[in-house]
Amino acid sequence: MQTGLSPEQKTVTQERPAEPAEASQVAMPETAAPPAMPALLAEHVTKEFRVGRKKKPVMAINDVSLRIERGEIYGVLGANGSGKSTLIRLFSTLLTLDTGRVEVFGHDIERDEMAVKRMINRVSVDAAFFKKLSPFENLAYAARLYGMDPTEAKAESIRILARLGIAEKRLSRPLEQMSRGMQQKVAIARALLTSPILLLMDEPTTGLDPRSKLEVQSFVEQLRDTHDATIVLTTHDMDEAERLCQRIAILNDGRIVAEDTPERLKAQVAAEHGEEPTMHNVFMTYTGRSLDDDLDEESSEDEED
Amino acid sequence: MAMLTRDLKASMAFVERNFNLTKRYWGWEVAWLVYSVAGALSISLIGADVGDEALLFSLMIGAIFWNYLSVVFSWIAETIAVERWEGTLEYTMMAPVRRYTQLFGSTFYAIIYGLVHTAAMLVVLTLFFGLDLRTANLATAALFMLLGSFSFVGIGMMAAILPLLYVERGAQMTFVLQSCLLLVSGVYYSITVLPEWMQVLSHLSPATYVLDGVRRGLIEGVPVDALWYDIWPLIVMGVALIPAGIWAFGRAERYAKRTGKLKRVG
Numbered sequence: 001m002q003t004g005l006s007p008e009q010k011t012v013t014q015e016r017p018a019e020p021a022e023a024s025q026v027a028m029p030e031t032a033a034p035p036a037m038p039a040l041l042a043e044h045v046t047k048e049f050r051v052g053r054k055k056k057p058v059m060a061i062n063d064v065s066l067r068i069e070r071g072e073i074y075g076v077l078g079a080n081g082s083g084k085s086t087l088i089r090l091f092s093t094l095l096t097l098d099t100g101r102v103e104v105f106g107h108d109i110e111r112d113e114m115a116v117k118r119m120i121n122r123v124s125v126d127a128a129f130f131k132k133l134s135p136f137e138n139l140a141y142a143a144r145l146y147g148m149d150p151t152e153a154k155a156e157s158i159r160i161l162a163r164l165g166i167a168e169k170r171l172s173r174p175l176e177q178m179s180r181g182m183q184q185k186v187a188i189a190r191a192l193l194t195s196p197i198l199l200l201m202d203e204p205t206t207g208l209d210p211r212s213k214l215e216v217q218s219f220v221e222q223l224r225d226t227h228d229a230t231i232v233l234t235t236h237d238m239d240e241a242e243r244l245c246q247r248i249a250i251l252n253d254g255r256i257v258a259e260d261t262p263e264r265l266k267a268q269v270a271a272e273h274g275e276e277p278t279m280h281n282v283f284m285t286y287t288g289r290s291l292d293d294d295l296d297e298e299s300s301e302d303e304e305d
Numbered sequence: 306m307a308m309l310t311r312d313l314k315a316s317m318a319f320v321e322r323n324f325n326l327t328k329r330y331w332g333w334e335v336a337w338l339v340y341s342v343a344g345a346l347s348i349s350l351i352g353a354d355v356g357d358e359a360l361l362f363s364l365m366i367g368a369i370f371w372n373y374l375s376v377v378f379s380w381i382a383e384t385i386a387v388e389r390w391e392g393t394l395e396y397t398m399m400a401p402v403r404r405y406t407q408l409f410g411s412t413f414y415a416i417i418y419g420l421v422h423t424a425a426m427l428v429v430l431t432l433f434f435g436l437d438l439r440t441a442n443l444a445t446a447a448l449f450m451l452l453g454s455f456s457f458v459g460i461g462m463m464a465a466i467l468p469l470l471y472v473e474r475g476a477q478m479t480f481v482l483q484s485c486l487l488l489v490s491g492v493y494y495s496i497t498v499l500p501e502w503m504q505v506l507s508h509l510s511p512a513t514y515v516l517d518g519v520r521r522g523l524i525e526g527v528p529v530d531a532l533w534y535d536i537w538p539l540i541v542m543g544v545a546l547i548p549a550g551i552w553a554f555g556r557a558e559r560y561a562k563r564t565g566k567l568k569r570v571g
Contacts, residue, residue: 049564049565050564086565089395089565089568092395092399093399093562094395094398094399094562094567094568095562095563095565095567096559096562096563114401114403117399117400117401118401120399121399122395122396122399124395126392128391128392128393128395128396129391129392129393130322130325130326130391130393131391132326132329132330133322133325133326133329137322137325137329140321141318141321141322141325142396142400144314144315144317144318144321145315145318145397145400145401145402146400146401147311147314147315147401174329
C-alpha cells in the first residue's frame with residue numbers, strides 16, 4: 001500500500017481483528033519467555049547536558065536500562081525535569097547517547113540511524129506544525145518525508161482523522177484556526193500516517209480538555225487492540241497511565257526507580273509503605289513528591305516564562 | 306539508483322512545503338515584491354537623476370541581481386531558522402531523510418523562487434525606464450546567474466548551520482553575513498572605492514564576479530567566452546563550497562544532537 005516502508009513495517013502495520021483486552025496484553029517477563037527481539041532495548045544509557053560554562057553538567061539520564069516488548073504500551077512517569085522527554089528524544093535519534101546503547105527491533109540507533117528512523121515516529125507535547133499550512137499540507141509534507149505517495153497519504157489521513165473525530169472539511173484550513181486538542185489529534189494522525197512500529201508519545205494529552213483527552217486515550221486503546229504497534233508513552237496523568245499502559249517505569253532524576261505493571265506497583269506501595277494502592281501514591285512514594293507539587297512547579301515555571 | 310530516486314522524491318517534500326508556505330503567506334510575498342521593486346527603482350533613479358544611462362543600468366542590475374542572490378541565500382540559510390520558529394525542526398530532523406536531500410530540495414525551490422521574483426523585477430524596471438536590451442547578451446547574464454547560484458547555495462548551507470549552533474543568535478548572525486556580502490560585493494559601486502583590506506574580501510565573495518559578469522553581458526553585450534576571469538572563480542567556489550556546506554551541516558547536526566540544541570525554544 002505504501003512505499004518506502006521496511007519489510008518489518010509492512011508486516012506489522014496490517015490491521016488485525018480486535019482481540020479482548022486481556023489477550024492483547026503483553027505477557028510479563030516472569031510468566032513467559034521473552035521474545036527474541038524486543039521492540040526497544042536500552043542498556044546503561046546516560047546523557048548529560050552542559051547548561052553553562054561555569055556550571056556543573058546536568059545528568060539528564062543516568063544509567064537507564066529497559067526492555068520493551070513488541071506490541072506493548074510502556075508508560076514513563078516522572079516529575080518535571082526527571083528526564084522523560086530526554087529519554088524520548090534519545091529514542092527518536094534527536095539526541096546522541098553519551099554512553100550505553102539503544103536498539104529498535106534489533107537496529108542500533110546510532111549505527112543504523114536511517115533504518116531506525118523509518119520505524120519510529122513521535123508525538124510531542126506541543127503539536128509542532130507549520131501553523132499557516134492546513135492539516136492536509138502538513139500531512140503531505142510528512143508523507144513525502146517518509147517516502148509515501150501523497151495521494152495515498154491523503155486518503156489515509158482522512159481515514160485516521162475521521163476516527164479521531166475530525167471531518168474532512170476541516171482539513172484544508174490553516175492549522176492555526178484549529179483548537180489545541182484538534183491540533184494534537186492531527187499530530188497523532190501524522191505520526192500514524194507513516195505506520196511506525198514504535199510510536200513515541202511524549203505527554204500527548206497534556207493541556208487537552210477532558211473530552212479531547214478521552215478521545216485520544218480511546219484512540220490509543222484502539223491502536224493497542226487493532227495494530228501491532230509498540231508505544232512508549234510519557235504522561236503526567238496517573239489515570240491515563242493506569243488505563244493504557246501494560247507496564248510503567250517511574251523516572252526520578254534521570255534514573256528508573258521502579259518498573260512494573262500498574263497493579264504490582266500499587267500492591268508494592270500498599271504492602272511496603274502501608275499506602276492506599278493508587279498510582280498517585282506510587283508516584284509520591286518513588287519520586288518523593290506529589291503530583292500536585294509537580295503541577296504547582298509547572299505553573300510557576302509558566303509564570304516565570 | 307533506487308536510493309537516489311527515493312532521495313529525489315523526498316526532496317520534493319521541501320519543494321512542496323515551501324511552495325505551500327509561499328502560497329499561504331501570499332500577502333507578505335506581494336508586500337516583499339513591492340518593496341523589492343520600489344527599492345530597486347529608487348536606487349536606479351539615482352542614475353536617472355545624474356542623467357547617466359550607464360550608471361542607471363549598472364545600479365539597476367546591481368539591485369535586481371543582488372535581490373536574486375540574496376533571495377536564494379535567504380531561503381537556504383533560513384532552512385533551519387524557519388523550522389525553529391515554527392517548532393517543526395525536531396520533526397524534520399527525525400524523519401528518514403538525508404541532509405543533502407533536504408538541502409537539495411530547499412535549494413531547488415530557492416532558485417525557482419528567486420528566478421520568478423527576479424524576472425518580475427526585471428520586467429517592471431525595464432518597462433519603467435524604457436531600456437533597450439537588444440544589444441544585451443542575455444546568455445552571459447543567464448550563465449552568471451546559474452554559476453552564482455551554486456556559489457551562493459554553498460555559502461547559504463554554511464549560514465544555515467548558524468541557527469543550529471546558536472539557538473537564538475544564529476538567525477541574527479546569518480543576517481549579518483548577508484549584509485557583509487552586500488557591502489563588499491560591489492552591488493552599487495565599483496569595488497575599487499573600497500579600502501584595500503575590503504577589496505581582498507570582495508574577491509572572496511561570489512557576488513562580485515556575478516555582478517561584474519552580468520553587467521558586462523547586459524550593458525556591453527560581452528559574450529561568455531570573453532569573461533573567463535569572472536567564470537573560473539565562480540566554478541571553483543561552487544565546486545568547493547557546496548560539498549563543504551553539506552559536510553559542515555552534517556557536523557553541526559551532530560553537535561546539535563550532542564548538546565540538545567535541536568530542542569524547540571520559545
